[in-house]
Amino acid sequence: MKTSKHMETVTAGSEANRIDRRELVKVMTALGLAVPAFGAGLAGSGRAALAQDTARGEPGGAVVVGVYQEPNSLNFLLTGGPISFASMQLTPLFEPMIRYNADGVMEPRLLTEIPTVDNGGVSEDGLTYTLTFVPDVTWHDGTPFTANDFRFTWEWIMDPANQAQATAGWAEIESVEVPDDLTAVVTLKGLYLPFVSEALGWNPLLPEHVQSTMSTEEFGRQPVGNGPFRFVEWIPGDHLTFARYEEYFRPEKALLDRLIFKVVPDRNTVIAQAKTGDIQLGIDYTEAQIPEMENVPGVTLIISPSQIYERYHFTMVTREDASVPHPIFGDITVRKALTHAIDRQTIIDQILFGRTEIARNELDNTPYENAGIIPFPFDPEEAKRLLDEAGWAAGADGIREKDGQKFTFTHGTTSGNQTRETIQALVQANLRDVGVEMTIANQPASRFFGGFNDGGGWLDRSLDMVGFTNGLSSSDPNLRPFWHTESIPTTEKPNGFNHSGLSNPDLDQLLDDQLTELDDAARLELLKQAQQIVHDEVPMIPMYDRVTINSVSDRVKGIQMSPFGAITGLVWNIADWSME
């Protein structure tokens, strides 16, 4: 296959994929997921092909990106999964096997097409995947990339001595055979549907001839990739510099000569630097910074939705025994009442400058969401009625009581986060209005997000309610790690993410089934039912969708926010960026 031909294959591959997901794309577009600031050509269909034909800018120039968080490594094994903050640096250096474009549609990159049963890439029993890689790809040292690098990457990840953090997807592989340089035949241990998105989606691969000569950590400091930019230098605490890779295998080489990431730890300084033009891109502002950045001449603020949202989890079971209901929040009527009692729209309007929406369900803003789920409305009268019904009668001091117990509970989130603390105060007032007392017990993030046996308040059930942001942080909608009974953390099994302790047999069944459902539409249906159960059980109050806020100098052209992955979604087409 010649280079000119494989481009067609690439387009054809995404075409086929888009048909499967056309309905999903429509849903996303209808929800306004397309970023208005880059409205041109967001009509939905034909977009993937368009993106490749869009007039590109002139080559040359350097873009400086201000990042408040330095990557910990440039080896994806150490960065905590494909959609971590470090993907900002990994995406330019490493060509992913599959990426998501501005419509959230999968595009094969190192692969010639996304394996499906229809195109013969997946066997009928769903256990064997045949991966075909595009030819003429070279690593930045000139060595050709082959399917052996895929097999090596899997072997390297699975050897515990190499300290890979995330093995999701990879751990499901039984064997990899490489019949020729461009083909890898993968056999799974069992049916596992998230395999494509977890192991192949966004993920780079490692060059066997380089990685095998050094440790994972060393490679992460001097990475050799195969993407549009090559690594030049990394001065810790200060900056990272990448330069265009001239032998990039696609005709569309990177336009920028250089890409520089400047580490600016203080977010106020990021603003100052964006204003003075020291940086052309400012990443991931907080909502509170919107007014200050909104009307800066020469700088555009892009506010785009993300899949993550702020949620308040009820602790539904006791810390000691996950089968014993929590004395207050074990009762679903009480959980519903509190959801009705909180005025989320006012919080959004007053604290978040009206720039986001009430979160609806567990897969908010993704193609997999159950759009039929309507959030519980703000209705304090209904809240009071439900609390009465649950037996919590008004007490003498205005705080409700039941069996001599006062309705007072603890709420914790990360301390020092002004937005969160202001919102807590409003919620406190809302709840006081229906006779419920909420006391605040915040913890520093380094403790709050700790483990079950190490005081990690977000999941150790020592608090009655916890607030934090989470959501789809891999590209696969697998909800099992968050809501299955087996995922409830306990002293013996501390590593589960069912924070609330929700246990529902029907839900467990759905979550198990969706892992092995080969048919896309049927799997989606299972996931939608699972979302409905999660909504009906009210294990948490979905507060508001988090938005991704970035600032871009008007001199930078070609940026198209993709809705998938907040940071990855910004840099997915970094080869097309140019400087005016």
Next chain:
Amino acid sequence: MGQYVARRLLQAIPLLFLISVISFMLIRLSGDPMSMYGQSSALTAEDRDRIMAQHGWDKPKPIQYLFWLRDLARGDLGSSLYTYQPVTQMIWEKLPNTLILMGTVFVVTIVVSIPLAIVSALRQYSTLDYLITGASFFAFALPTFWLGLVCIMIFSVKFKEWGLPYMPAGGMYDLVEGPSLPGLVKHLVMPALVLSVVSMASYIRYLRASMLEVLRDDYIRTARAKGLPELAVTWRHAFRNALIPLVTLITMNIPLIFSGALITEQVFAWPGMGRLFVDHANRGDYPVLMGLVLTVSVLVIFFNLVADIAYAAIDPRIRFQ
């Protein structure tokens, strides 16, 4: 004196041990390194189990301390749990940057504050004295993060808006132009200024007080009575004696040159030791924090000893016991 130094150095060993136990427990209890992996759903429960077992985090904390102590005994400060780099290497990378910034601040502070303090003391209750003490009182009360942000707003953002030559808002070099000495100086001015203003304030107040105290002493009156010129009184008698506590203050402040400025380095994106501490404190990265605490503790103990020796060297009245 040799015996005195040896005894002090021996005393340092149990002291450092105590410091390390207390710091380790405080650091381990205030943050959990698993929080770094907290929200990544890409890590399966099995991945988390494996990571905890690899680091020994499934063991009780005193045992974890012993692991750390065992590595230290082998001369190994361990590796960062976040960047996976050896802690010693991380400290060596950041140390020169902090020395550039804090060294500059140190020199500027001493060079500027000594004459100001002396003038202020000699002209006590004059307008100039009120001006200097008032200004230093004001500067002493300024939080550095606020002063830093205000400087950035005025000299970087507003100066640019007004079309004036403006200062870079952070970092050590202009990244597009590349590293150069003029570039470094330009980036150094604002953070060094902010830190100097605040530290000058305390030096001026300290030295002024000590000078005033000396000026009231009997031997100064005797010197004046026997008809010495005022300049000789000031320099040969008053200043040299007022300097004694200052030397102690300076020596004991030397470890600060190494430990860096927590907040100012953060605000001005200066890649130094202070930032290393803050960045890793937020992650419960205890090997890095312990490495820094230990380094600074050794420096503090050492320079305390130096201060005591210097004190005796300057002031013949002091003798080692």
